[in-house]
Amino acid sequence: MKSKTADRIATGVFIAIAIIIISILVGLFSFILVNGLKHVSFDFLTTPSSNVRAGGGIRDQLFNSFYVLFITMLIAIPLGLGGAIYMAEYAKPGKVTDIIRSCIEVLASLPSIVIGMFGLLMFVNLTGWGYSIVGGALALTIINLPSIVRVGEDAIRSVPRDLKEASLALGITKWHTIKTVILPTAFPSILTGVILAAGRVFGEAAALLFTAGLSTPRLDYTNWNPFSDQSPLNIFRPAETLAVHIWSVNTQGLIPDVEEISSGSAAVLVISVLLFNLLARWIGSIIHKKITATK
Amino acid sequence: MVTTYLEKETIEQPIQSTVQLQMENILKVNNLEIFYGEKRAVNGISMDIGKNSVTALIGPSGCGKSTFLRSINRMNDLIPGARAQGEIIYEDLNILSEQINVVALRKEIGMVFQKPNPFPKSIYENITHALKFAGIKNKSKLDQMVEESLQKAALWDEVKDRLHKSALSLSGGQQQRLCIARTIAMKPAVMLLDEPSSALDPISNAKVEDLIVDLKKDYSIIIVTHNMQQASRISDKTAFFLNGDLIEYDATEKIFTNPSVKKTEEYISGRFG
Amino acid sequence: MEKIIPAKERLLKSEKKWMDGELRGKILVTICAVIMISATISITIFLGTKGLQSFIKNGVSLIEFLTSTQWNPTNKANPEYGAFPFIFGSFAVTFLSAIVAAPLGIGGAIFMTEIAPSWGRKILQPVIELLVGIPSVVYGFIGLTVLVPFIREHVGGLGFSLLSGVIVLSIMILPTITTIATDAMSSLPKNLREGSYALGATRWQTIRKVLIPAALPSLLTAVVLGMARAFGEALAVQMVIGNVRDLPSNLLDASATLTTIITLNMGHTTYGSVENNTLWSMGLILLVMSFVFILLIRYLSSRRKM
Numbered sequence: 001m002k003s004k005t006a007d008r009i010a011t012g013v014f015i016a017i018a019i020i021i022i023s024i025l026v027g028l029f030s031f032i033l034v035n036g037l038k039h040v041s042f043d044f045l046t047t048p049s050s051n052v053r054a055g056g057g058i059r060d061q062l063f064n065s066f067y068v069l070f071i072t073m074l075i076a077i078p079l080g081l082g083g084a085i086y087m088a089e090y091a092k093p094g095k096v097t098d099i100i101r102s103c104i105e106v107l108a109s110l111p112s113i114v115i116g117m118f119g120l121l122m123f124v125n126l127t128g129w130g131y132s133i134v135g136g137a138l139a140l141t142i143i144n145l146p147s148i149v150r151v152g153e154d155a156i157r158s159v160p161r162d163l164k165e166a167s168l169a170l171g172i173t174k175w176h177t178i179k180t181v182i183l184p185t186a187f188p189s190i191l192t193g194v195i196l197a198a199g200r201v202f203g204e205a206a207a208l209l210f211t212a213g214l215s216t217p218r219l220d221y222t223n224w225n226p227f228s229d230q231s232p233l234n235i236f237r238p239a240e241t242l243a244v245h246i247w248s249v250n251t252q253g254l255i256p257d258v259e260e261i262s263s264g265s266a267a268v269l270v271i272s273v274l275l276f277n278l279l280a281r282w283i284g285s286i287i288h289k290k291i292t293a294t295k
Numbered sequence: 296m297v298t299t300y301l302e303k304e305t306i307e308q309p310i311q312s313t314v315q316l317q318m319e320n321i322l323k324v325n326n327l328e329i330f331y332g333e334k335r336a337v338n339g340i341s342m343d344i345g346k347n348s349v350t351a352l353i354g355p356s357g358c359g360k361s362t363f364l365r366s367i368n369r370m371n372d373l374i375p376g377a378r379a380q381g382e383i384i385y386e387d388l389n390i391l392s393e394q395i396n397v398v399a400l401r402k403e404i405g406m407v408f409q410k411p412n413p414f415p416k417s418i419y420e421n422i423t424h425a426l427k428f429a430g431i432k433n434k435s436k437l438d439q440m441v442e443e444s445l446q447k448a449a450l451w452d453e454v455k456d457r458l459h460k461s462a463l464s465l466s467g468g469q470q471q472r473l474c475i476a477r478t479i480a481m482k483p484a485v486m487l488l489d490e491p492s493s494a495l496d497p498i499s500n501a502k503v504e505d506l507i508v509d510l511k512k513d514y515s516i517i518i519v520t521h522n523m524q525q526a527s528r529i530s531d532k533t534a535f536f537l538n539g540d541l542i543e544y545d546a547t548e549k550i551f552t553n554p555s556v557k558k559t560e561e562y563i564s565g566r567f568g
Numbered sequence: 569m570e571k572i573i574p575a576k577e578r579l580l581k582s583e584k585k586w587m588d589g590e591l592r593g594k595i596l597v598t599i600c601a602v603i604m605i606s607a608t609i610s611i612t613i614f615l616g617t618k619g620l621q622s623f624i625k626n627g628v629s630l631i632e633f634l635t636s637t638q639w640n641p642t643n644k645a646n647p648e649y650g651a652f653p654f655i656f657g658s659f660a661v662t663f664l665s666a667i668v669a670a671p672l673g674i675g676g677a678i679f680m681t682e683i684a685p686s687w688g689r690k691i692l693q694p695v696i697e698l699l700v701g702i703p704s705v706v707y708g709f710i711g712l713t714v715l716v717p718f719i720r721e722h723v724g725g726l727g728f729s730l731l732s733g734v735i736v737l738s739i740m741i742l743p744t745i746t747t748i749a750t751d752a753m754s755s756l757p758k759n760l761r762e763g764s765y766a767l768g769a770t771r772w773q774t775i776r777k778v779l780i781p782a783a784l785p786s787l788l789t790a791v792v793l794g795m796a797r798a799f800g801e802a803l804a805v806q807m808v809i810g811n812v813r814d815l816p817s818n819l820l821d822a823s824a825t826l827t828t829i830i831t832l833n834m835g836h837t838t839y840g841s842v843e844n845n846t847l848w849s850m851g852l853i854l855l856v857m858s859f860v861f862i863l864l865i866r867y868l869s870s871r872r873k874m
Contacts, residue, residue, distance in 0.1 A: 003770050010772035014683045017675035018692060021746075024739060025695045028702065031710060082600030090597060092375075100601055103608035109858050110611070111800020113827050117834075117851045118611045121618060125839065142607055149604070162412040166474070169368060170425035170481060171402030175593030180424065185415055203703025206802045210834060246705045247803050250712055251832075259713060266706045273701045386575035396581045398590075403578070 029270075036267025039260045045268070049216075049245065054257040058265055060216045063232055064133070064239040065272075068212060069201050071137040071235055076144045077194060083145070084152025085178060108146035112206040115142050119211035131213025131238035139207045144197050151193025155186035188287035192280045199276030203269060205243035213238035214248050242269050321346040321485060321515045322367065327381035329362050329371065336362045339381070340541040342534060344485075349507060349516045351530035351547065353523060355567065359539040360519045364487050367517070368404040369397045385485075402429065405478035409490040411470035413462035413477075418454050421462045422477045429481070440480055447513075448476035449506050468499020475506065479514075486510070488518040492525070504529050523563065527551045535559045612855070619852025622649070622845035633849065639813040641843040649846050651826070653815045655853065658825040660730060660816070661805060662798045665737035670791045672738070673745030674780075681753040682775055689750075700743040708807035711736040716808055725820030728810030733823065736804050741794035748793060752786030753779065789868045796861035800854060802827035826850045 047057025083100075091097040119139030129135055159182050167177040183190075216239055219232045226233040240248065246265045249258050322344035329337035337359045344350050352360040362371065369390070371377040382389045390400055402425075413421050422441045423431075431437060441458070445451040450472040454465070462473055471491060478486060488507070492500040507516060508529050520526050526533055527547055534544040535558075543550065543559045554560045561567060622628045628649045636650025676696075680688040711732055720727030760782060764774040780787065810822025811832055830847050837844040 003773060007770035007772040010775070011683060014675055014679045017672055018679040018684075018688070021672065021676050021692065021742065022695055024742075025699055028710060028739075029698070031714065032702075032706065079600050079603060082597045083604050086597040086601040090594060091601070100605060103605050105862060106608050106858070107604070107611075109796060109862055111802065111827065111854055111858065113800065113802040113830060114615065114851055114854050114858070115611070117830070117848070118615055120834070121614050122610075142611075145604060145607075160412070162408055162410060163414060165370065165373070166408065166412040166414065167424070168373070169370060169401055169406040169408075170428075170477065171398055171400075171405075172425055172428045173398050173590045175590045176428055178593065180428075181414060199701060203701075203705070205703065205705045206831070209803075209831065214835075243703050243705045246709055247807070250709060250807060262709050262713075266709055269703055270701070270706060273703065274698075277697070277701055386579065388575055388579055390579070394580050396579055399579050 032263075032266050032270050036263040036265075036270075039264030040267055044264055049261075050255060054255060056255065056257075056261060058242060058245065058261070058268065060219060060232075061240055061242045061245040061265070062268065063219075064212075064216060065202060065241040065243070067232065068133055068136050068140070068208070068239060068241055069198055071133055072140040072144065072201055073194070073198060075137060076141040076148055076197075079141065080145050080148030081152050081183075081190070083149045084156060085183075087149065088153045088156040089174070089178060089182075104146045104149055107142060110143075112143055112204060113209075115139050116207040116210045118142075119207060123211055129236055131211065131215075133212055133235040133237060133239045136208045136212030136239065136241075137235070139211045140201050140204060143204065143207055144201055147197050147200075148194065151197070152186075152190055155189035155193070156182055158189065159185045188283065192284045192287075195276055195280035195283065199273045199280075202276065203243050203273055205241070205247055208241055208244050209247075212241065212244070214240050214244060214252075216240050319346045320344060321385070323382075323384040325382040325384065327363070327366065327379060327383060329359070329366055329377065329379045331374070332376040336539055337366075338539040340536075342541060342544050344515060344517060345532060346515050347511055347513070348531040349511050349518060349529055351526035351533045352517065352519045352536060353521075353526050353533060353562070354536035354542075355562070356521075358536040360534075360536045361489055363536070364489055364517060364519050365406075366391070367485070367487055368401050368406050369395070370406065372397060402481050403483050404485045404487065405481055405483035406487040406489065407471070407474050407478055407491050410494050411467055411474050413465070413470050413473050415461065415463055417459045418462045418465070418473060419458040421473055422480050425477065425481055444476040444480035445473075447479050447510070448472045449502060449509075450476055466499070468495045468502060471495060471499065471503060472506065475503070475510075479510070483514065485515045485517065488516060490519055490521060493521060500525075523551075535562060537562070615848070615851055615855050618845075618848045619855070620849070622842060622849045626842045626845055628842065628846060628849075633846070637815050641846060647842065649842075651829075651846065651850060653813055654824050654826045654829050654850065656815060657730070657733075657809070657823040658799055658827065660823070661733045661737055661809070661825060662795050664730075664734040665741060665798050666791055666795045668734065668738040669742045669745055669794055673742050673790065673794070674749045674787055676742075676746045677749035677753050678775060678779075680750050682771065682779070692746075696743045696746050699739070704740065704801060704804040705807075707736055707740055708804035711804065711808040719820070723820065726810065726822055728808060728822045729820045730809065730816050730823045731819040732808035733805045733825070734819070736808055737798045737801060740801060740804060741797050744797055745790045745794040748790035749783075749787055752783045752790065755786075756782055785868050785871045789865055792861060792864050792868065796858065796865075799857055799861070800827065802831045806831045826854055 044057045045062060046059050048059050049061060050056030087097070087100065091100070116139055119135055123132070123135035123138050124130060127135075163181055163185060164177055167181045168174065217237055218230065220230040221232055223231040224233060225231050226235065228234060229237065242265055246262050246269070249255060249261055255261065320343040324340060324342050324344070326339050326341055327337060328335060328339050340363065352364065354360050365371045366379050367383060367390075371379065379391050381391070383391055385404070388395065414424060416424065419441055422444055423437050426437060426440060431440070442451060445454060450469060453469060462470065465473060471494075475491070492503045495503065504525060507518065510516060518530065530547045532545065533547045533550040535542045535550065537558060543554060543556045545555070550559060551563060554563060623630050623633070633649050633651050634655065635652050636648065637652045638648040638650045639653060640646075640648040676692060680692050715732050715735060716727035718727075719725065719729060719732055723731070756779060760778055761774060764778045769777070805825055806828035809824060809828055811824045811828050812822045813824065816823040830850055833843070834847055837847065
C-alpha cells in the first residue's frame, strides 16, 4: 500500500517538524534564562555599566530602554490612533485612501536599519540634535506606526455599528461620537495591541544605533529637571538602550566579562518582552470576561 | 440629498383617506424618492404625518418602510450611495435640504432601533450622554431629567436604585425602554420607532406598546412594524407599503376592517408577506 | 413642543457652530494621515538623494559598485568601491535561510491545520509567538556564543560564516513564515478537503495534491515576507557572519551583507566622505529591494484572486 506508507511517513515528518520548532524554542529559552538569570541581581540592575572593567551593571541602559519606550509611545499612540480614526471613519474609498494604505505598507516593510539611517539623516544631522532620545523615539515611532494604525483601525471597525447610530440619532456629532462612544468601546483592543507593540519596541536595536547612540552621559538620578544635562529625563541626550548595549559589548567592547553581562542583559530583555506579552494577554482576557459576563 | 428649496410647496394630494381626520400635521412628505446608487427603494410617496398620534408603517420585508423612516432623521446619510429626492417638510423647512444642520435635526426627531443598543455605560450615563453634549451641565438638572425620562418610559421604578450600574445588565425589554428613555430625554417632537419590540419577549413587548400609546400625547410617533396586531392595537393611522410604493394610507380601523385596495386586503389577511 | 427659537435658526447650518468640534476633529485626524504620507515620501526622497551622492557627487561608478568584488575604500592611491561581495552576501543569506525556513514553517502550519487541528495550534501558536518576541540582538548573541564555536569545532572554518548567518536567520524568519502559512492553510474552504477524502485520498495525498496547490500563492507570499525580513536583518547577522570583504567561496567562509557593512562602518566613517556615501548607497539598495518585495507580494496576492 504505497500511498498508505507515504501517508504515514509524511505524518511522521510533520510531527518531527513540530517537534523541531518546539525544541528550538525550548532550547533558546532555557539557554537565555538558565545562563542569564544567574547573572541578574539587584546589583546588576542598579549599577552603572562599565566600559573597560568587569563588574558593570545595566542601570542606565535599563532606564533608557523604558524611557525611550515611553517617549516613543507618547508620540506614536496619538499619531497612530489619529491615522486609525481617519482610515476607519473619514476615509472615502478612492485614490487617496489607497495611497495612504500603500504608505503604511511601505513603512511596515522597511528594514529597521534603513529607518535608523533615515533617523540619522533627519533627527541627528539635519536637526542638529546629535544622538538623542527624541531622535531614537521618532525613528521607533516610524517603525511602529503601521502596527498601531492597524490595531486601531481593526478595533474601531469592530465597534458595533448600532452603537454609533444610536449616538448619532440622539443629535450628537460624529467627532463627539468617536471620542465618547467609539474610542472607549474600542479601548481594550487598542490597549492590548499597544502593549504588544511596546514589547517589540523594547527589543529594537538597529534603528537606535544611529539615532539614540551608543553611550549615555553621566546621569544624576535625583535630578528631575528635564532640561538639565545630567537629568535622566532630558530627551536630547544620547541614550544607549539595553538591546543596543548587548550588541555593543559584543562587537566593540573591551570588557572581560562580556558573556556574563550579555547573558544577564539578554535574560532581562527577554523577560521584559515576555511580561509585556503576558500583560497584554491578561488585560485582553479580563476585558473579554467583562464584556461576555454582562450580556 | 438633492433638493434646493426650503419652503413648503403645495402639491396636489392624491386622495388616499376616505375619512378625513381633523389632525394637525407635523410632517408633510411630498413625492419622496430614495435611491441606493442606481436602485430605487422608495418610489415617489406622499403622505402627512399627524401630530400627537401614532402612525404605523406596515408591509413585507424590503418594501421600503425602514428606508423611508430613516430618511426622516437623515440616517440614510450614513449609507454611501444613498440619496433622496423630493421633500419632507417639518416646521416649514424641507429637511432633506443640504442646508439643514442634521445634528440639530436629530435632536428634534429621535429614533429607537430594532435591536436595543444602549451604550456600554451606566444607566444614568446613557441618558445624560446626549444631554451633556447639548450643553446641560448642571448636575441637579441632569438628575431631574434622568428621573423624568425614566418615569415617562415606565422604567424608573425598576432601575431607580441602580442608576449607576451598567446598562448592559438590564434585560432586553428594559434596555429597549432605556433607549426610549434616552430619546425622550432630548424632548423631541417626533419619535421614529423602527420595529422596536421585534427583538423582545411578549411581556416586554406589551409594556413597550402601552408606553407608546401613552407617549403620543406628548410626541408624534411613527412606528415601523411587522406585527400587524401591534399596528392595529396602538396606531391611529396606518400606511401600507409594498415594493417601495405607498399602497394605502388611512385610519387604522379602516385599514384593518375595510381596506380600499385589494393588495392591502391580501396582506392583512396574510396571503403574502 | 414649544420652542422659543424659530425653526430656521435651530435647524439650518450656521458657519460658526460647524467650526467647533466636528471640523477640528476632522482636521486633526487628517493631519495624522498626511503625516504618514509625508513620512513615507520623505524617507524615499532623503534616502534616495543621499544614496545617489556617491555616484553623482563623488563619481563612483555604478557598474563598479554593483559588480566589482574589490572593496577598498580606504586605499589612498586607488580606492575601489566594489560592493558585490556584500550584495551577494545579502542575497545568499536570504535565499538560503528561506530554503531552510520554508519547509519548516509550512510544515509547522500543516501540522497545526491538518495533522493535529484540535490541539496542534494550542501548542505551536504560543511557541511561535514566543519566538517572535525574542529580540534580534538576543538571537545574534546566542549565535555568537553557541553557534559560532559549535560550527568552528564540529564543522569547520572560523565559525563566523555564511552558514551561521543562514541558521540564525532561518530561526528568525520561521515565525513569520509559519504564521502566514497557517492563515493560508486555515482559510482554505472546507469542502476542498472533504471532496478529496470522499474520493478516497489519504491525508498526505490531499495535502500534496489539493491543499498545497490551492494555497500556493499565499504560501509563496509567506516565504517572500520571510525573505524580506531576512534581507533587512542587520544586527543578528552581523554578530555571526564574520564581516569580511571577500566573496565567500563556500558556506563555511566568513562573509558580509549590505546590512552588516552599514552597521559596522557607519559609526567610524566621516559624514560626507566618499566611503560614508557608499554606505548610504547600500542603504538605497536596501530601500529599493523593499519596494521590490512589496511589488512581488502584491503580484502574488493578485494571482490568488484568480
